[in-house]
Amino acid sequence: MVAGALRHRGAGRAAWLAFAAGIFGNATGILVEGYNLHVNAEYESPGWADLGYLSLYPAVAAGLVLLIRRRSEGRDWGALVDATTVTTGLGLLAWVFMIRPAVTETGLSPLAHLTGVAYPVGDVLVLAMLTRLLLGGGATSTAYRLIAASACLFLVGDVTWAVLNTIGVEPGPAAHRLLGAVFLLAYVLFGHAALHRSAALIGESAGAPPKLGPGLLVLLTLASLMAPLLLLGQIAAGEVTDALPIAICSIVLFLLVVIRMAQLLRQLEAQTARVRQLSRTDELTGLPNRRAWNAELPAAVERARRDGAGLAVAMLDLDHFKRFNDEYGHPAGDRLLKSAAAAWSEQLRGTDHLARYGGEEFIALLPGADTGEAVRVLRRLMTATPLGQTFSAGLAQWDGAETSDELVARADAALYEAKRAGRDRVEVARRPAADAQPPATDARLTPR
Structure with missing residues (x-):
């Protein structure tokens, strides 16, 4: 022994x-x-x-x-x-x-x-x-x-x-x-x-x-x-x-x-x-997932309705993410998603919330923000996006009456407008038909 x-x-x-x-x-x-x-x-x-x-x-x-x-x-x-x-x-x-x-x-x-x-x-x-x-x-x-x-x-x-x-x-x-x-x-x-x-x-x-x-x-x-x-x-x-x-x-x-x-x-x-x-957290990025977002947004809408405060929602989509994956591989794509989530989180205000909506899509909740403040927040996010990548975003300002699903739908429609317009920009959603206004074309950003 x-x-x-x-x-x-x-x-x-x-x-x-x-x-x-x-x-x-x-x-x-x-x-x-x-x-x-x-x-x-x-x-x-x-x-x-x-x-x-x-x-x-x-x-x-x-x-x-x-x-x-x-x-x-x-x-x-x-x-x-x-x-x-x-x-x-x-x-x-x-x-x-x-x-x-x-x-x-x-x-x-x-x-x-x-x-x-x-x-x-x-x-x-x-x-x-x-x-x-x-x-x-x-x-x-x-x-x-x-x-x-x-x-x-x-x-x-x-x-x-x-x-x-x-x-x-x-x-x-x-x-x-x-x-x-x-x-x-x-x-x-x-x-x-x-x-x-x-x-x-x-x-x-x-x-x-x-x-x-x-x-x-x-x-x-x-x-x-x-x-x-x-x-x-x-x-x-x-x-x-x-x-x-x-x-x-x-x-x-x-x-x-x-x-x-x-x-x-x-x-x-x-x-x-x-x-x-775990059921409310995205495993890759550590951000709240879509389940958590679906629970948080209606509560935020009710708070804004009660307090008479502003509320904005922004849908973000990394540009040409599939091409990035094909060129550098899926592990590199995962690293991009993680680093982008971390970099964007650092640029948000203390009251803001960022969640992963699915794939390369993210969604941001900006309580108390009007359109101008929301655009400034998204400008900071665009500047902080890592690895030289860009994103397109659709921004919707809550009108005080629409439901949370209708608000997200307008932000999603504005996102596709931004992508059709050439990507690397923010498109502000049109107001609902009852109080429609011309789109705020000055919110389209091309910071690079």
Whole structure:
């Protein structure tokens, strides 16, 4: 494992060295116990071997923490709450079947009690970090899966020993060899993970967190039901021995479920707001799209009617845009649309609104502007148009009575007049027939 950590120069090197330290300590415990058995024909716990065995847990937990920090972009509170929920439920199991029996066992020294409790507590610690890592999402490389499998094997071996001790069964030689094979396989998987070519990538950011899928929901449900199920089991057995831990765990699990629901509601609200924003925003230019314009213009007309203020609408069309696309390519055409939208937005007044109407057509809403002010605004836009391009525009002044659709239709008709007249100009729309006036020919602009 040290050789693998030194060979790979990825972000997870510190985690591999922490794993190596834990495996070294655990293997040293085996060596010490084997030496005592060889010299004294027996080994009494607690002893120096337990110190080596127990060093596995903080070292592996530290390595997992390093991987979690490397793989997470910011703090993934959802994964943290999920991992805490699973750990709390399984931690209650550990208390009932492993920790409490070690605490209440009679005839042992305080050091023996402490040692007996340290093993299941270490298992819960590793389980908590492993759960958080697995729920964090991201790419699951071969080295990643091997680490998870190895940690799970250590937990399986420890739990098996704890269960055998709790029920008072002394495993025979065959069972000893089988359990030894479990731990040996855990060592081999850790070593193989460290030497695998994907080991250098294991500390890379995981990106987006995983979704709350069916498998995770089942796991969270089982963890949340752990406390009431244990209580029902003890009631059925005729004696409730863990009422306080079960009550505390039930409260914690309930609060965690409430916190997770609140997180999911906030995520749903944020996604809904995001979808609403995207539905009203043009993806390419970032301007309001036609849907947003169709909602804004009637409201602006009503405000102008209420306040007795002026209102102008201008339709803009980039000249010869298809030819520009054919000559320079569609990516260049997209860049032109984006840069034109940005340049025009900077030239508008604070009260004006610019939207993309479709294709190379844009539409501007100029509240409080008369024809002269609107023409001056469009002159600034024509001067700011990037890449030496020009546009034609049709300008319509609201007459105080027409609908928003009629106002846009007049601006659109004036735009086509400008294009027929040679482009690169603004054409002011004629008034409706009831108060028709001659077109304002002085508004036709050719600024270049």
